[in-house]
Amino acid sequence: MMLITVSGPPASGKTAVILKVIETLQTKKINTGVVKLDCLSTHDDILYRKKGIEVKVGLAGNLCPDHYFVVNIEDCLQWGKRKNLDILISESAGLCNRCSPYIKGVFSVCVIDNLMGVNAPKKIGPMLKLADVVVITKGDIVSQAEREVFAFRVRQANPKGIIINVNGITGQGAHELCSLFLENGLGENVESLTGRKLRFSMPAALCSYCLGETKIGEDFQMGNVRKMTFE
């Protein structure tokens, strides 16, 4: 089974893009399933089921979704294998922009949209910089000049990746993204992830507030804390 990790800021169009890609994969009789990792709630599983796509939802709740991803991805993979999928797509939202959900040797896709503004590529960390493919969405609602500048800035932030425009509504570009998946990743059969490494360490956390502290003040700050400097 092939594994593809798709990630991107909330509401950037991940689900729409994946749905369009799977439509194309279905015409090629490639059995594709989705693991949707979200924070509080999701209704996207309904959209997937409607299309007859095998889907599993995981909700991170009050945990960092990135950490939640990494502790669960092996089980997700095994689930996909039990379901006899040819491709498993994991979909997870990046929230803090320092997210780093990619695994070495596993095809990775970052979805971002033109509406985030041309400075957005500079603000997103490993999620954008280390992706094999950057999918840019919502190109139909901005001007040609903005599209060009945005793609240029994405290129600056991620010199290595392939950049592709996909329209999540009309599906323009989805066929092309699909062939990119098949050309680049289908040979990579992932049997197990145990022992594999993340491309980059995840954002750190472990302070009193991670463990439920709610009071404010020096006395209550413990563990991995960092203070701002003022002159």
Next chain:
Amino acid sequence: MKGQRKIERLTIKQLFREYPYVGDFFTSIGLIVDDYWRILQDYFDNLTDDNLQDIGINRGDLLPQLNLFIDHMEQIRNGSDFEVESITILGGYNKLGEKEDVNITIKRGEIVSIVGPTGSGKSRLLADIEWMAQNDTPTRRQIFLNEKVPDKSKRFSVEYKLVAQLSQNMNFIMDLTVAEFVRMHAESRLVENVDKLVKEIIEQGNSLAGEGFTYDTPVTSLSGGQSRALMVADTAFLSNSPIILIDELENAGIDKKRALDLLVKKEKIVLVATHDPILALMGHRRLVIKDGGISRVVNTTAKEKKNLVLLRKWDAELLKIRESLRKGGIIEEVFWEYNK
């Protein structure tokens, strides 16, 4: 190209002099450069682990990433060594599985209009061109560049984008003035003489727009016509895409003929998807799309060209009436004048 550069031995000052755009590399990954006399390798070696953790990049990736960055930027700065002179569309199959009997070559400076009902397959045709389809899309069309099978590696290249698209429903989302906006685009093309280009684009844009705009007009307050006029001028001068697709331009407020003339003068291949008879007949040829396929290629006939002259006259009259209405004129009077 890569590897021979040996940038790691340069001081940061030398690096910036040689490759003026590298500042963007450091800011886009969140690194601050303070000591310009430092050797690059030394600078990378001395970044703290904490610092690298925060910005989210491995130390060993810095130099290769910077080299790749410079590769891409040099490609943009030096322009493409591949010039598209023509595109050829070889027919595939329509949605009903019928063969498209089409073999059409479109050259630089040519205008081809695309007509057909909504949902008939115009976007698919465009996507086929943009993707340089090689019998590997749902339509199984094949696209040639300069009458040859194009290099597949160009498919995903941001630097070689084949098609620039100007559409009716586009918006500006940036809060910039016209001059700032054009300047930002010019800078991303790494062109020299930014000031001169900005001036030229704004002047040309104004000559296309019904109503003028200035350097300081915020792009978000441009009218529909002004926005399209600015984007046509901007694309003519700044886009490196050889093919321009104009998707619906019918609303008034822009001089359509001048707009197309400008793009043709800039040696673009102009595709116009439209329902507007004036725009459609301005094309040298038109592709009729039906059931997902090109059902007919029509060469604009001599009679049609004559009709175009008449249609443009009517259009101009309609524009006059529009103007009069805006200025508080009584439309009866305009017709009165016209009927004389």
